[in-house]
Amino acid sequence: MSKVKYYYDSENLAYRKIKTRKRKKIGVIILFLVASALFGILSFIILLNTPYFETPKDRLQAREIENLKLNYAILNKKIEQANLVIDAIEERDNNVYRAYFNKTIIPDSIRKAGLPGINRYKKLEGYNNSQLVMNTTKRIDVLNKELVIQSKSLDEILKLAEAKSVFLAAIPAIQPVRNENLKHLASGFGYRTDPFTKVRKMHEGMDFTAKTGTPIYATGDGVVARADNNASGYGNHIVIRHGFGYETLYAHLSKYNIRAGQKVNRGDIIGYVGSTGRSEAPHLHYEVHKDQKVVNPLNFYYGNISAVEYVAIAKLANQENQSLD
Incomplete structure (x- = not known):
């Protein structure tokens, strides 16, 4: 009360x-x-707002934050592994691929340069664990940039390899007739005795003795420039333009197996041995031209002879004998 x-x-x-x-x-x-x-x-x-009082929501958020930290740690480990892989690829690119094609290496100052822009990660500031997120994002961006540079480098190497492949296929790299045991070489490149005048003069190719009708092979990829008998002394002959300044000539044929303008590949049968034109006996007169100058065909037989065979054929080719045309 x-x-x-x-x-x-x-x-x-x-x-x-x-x-x-x-x-x-x-x-x-x-x-x-x-x-x-x-x-x-x-x-x-x-x-x-005191650490002594947690709601279920606080505990859930704390657990999510810990999970995110763990995921970022795992992500950074994966980035480290990816960096090791890209470093190995970059080293191989510089020291093998680019060295093989005589291309300037790409320095680390370009490969691993930072990204342009002033404080490009400003939008990530102001949050809990912002530094962790910013560092991880930066590492991913740098890795992506390295991958783009490496991808462009490999594209360049691929183009060089394709061009190199075309070049290697075009070079006249085999003998124009099958020459087991080197039995068919009659005369080499250099000064030889003319079979008709008996005067010593320059022989601008190599003569391969063979029976009439023996197949003759294109020694490199190219396009047939001519297949006729309108050149003095050569009789029925073929000229193939291989590109890169190379041409080959095949003379004294009995008949053709191709026509002018036709594309041929190394190893294709283009004609058959004969003795037409200025010829003393059935044989193939074979010439190689580089930039419109005759060169020794012996230097281009690496495609189908061993080192031992090369020494033997060089010895035969350098003998001072009589040519067959």
């Missing part, structure tokens, strides 16, 4: 009860309730 309060009425010289107004009572009660509510909310907020 609440205490009754009195006040002294000096006019009437008597004590009177203090009567509390109902409205004031209600106001006090409401004020108390509001103050209590505010105190409770403030206390709750303070508790939420």
Whole structure:
């Protein structure tokens, strides 16, 4: 029971009860309730921001953050492994592929240069673990740049290899007739005795003795420039343009197996041995031209003879004897 309060009425010289107004009572009660509510909310907020009070949501977020850190750590390990692989490819590219094709190496200052732009990762700042995210993103960007540079380098090497393949296929690299045991070589490149005038003069090719009708092979890929008998002394003959400044000539044929303008590949049968034109006996006169100058065909037989056979054929070719045309 609440205490009754009195006040002294000096006019009437008597004590009177203090009567509390109902409205004031209600106001006090409401004020108390509001103050209590505010105190409770403030206390709750303070508790939420202390490490001693965790909600289920906080625990879930903490677990997700730890998982993300773990995933970033795994990702960085994979980036390290990828860097080891790309480093090995780059080394092989510089020291093998580019060296083989005599191309300038790509230095590390270009391969591993940073990316342009001032603070390009600014948008990643201001978060928890921002440095981890920024460092990982930067490493991925640098790795991607290295891969792009390496991809372009390999594209260049591929083009060089394709061009090299065409070049190697075009070079006249085999003997124009089958020459087992080197039985068919009659005369080599150099000064020889002319069979008709008996005068010593320059023999600009190599003569291969063979029976009439023996197949003659294209010694490299190319296009037939001519297949006729309109050149003095050569009789029925074929000229193949191989590109890269190379041409080959096959003379004294009995008949052709191709026509002018036709593409041929190394090893294709282009004609047959004969003795047409200025010829003393059935044989093939074979010439190699580089940049419109005659060169020794002996230097181009690496495609189908061994080192021992090369020495033997060189010895035979260098003998001072009589040519057959």
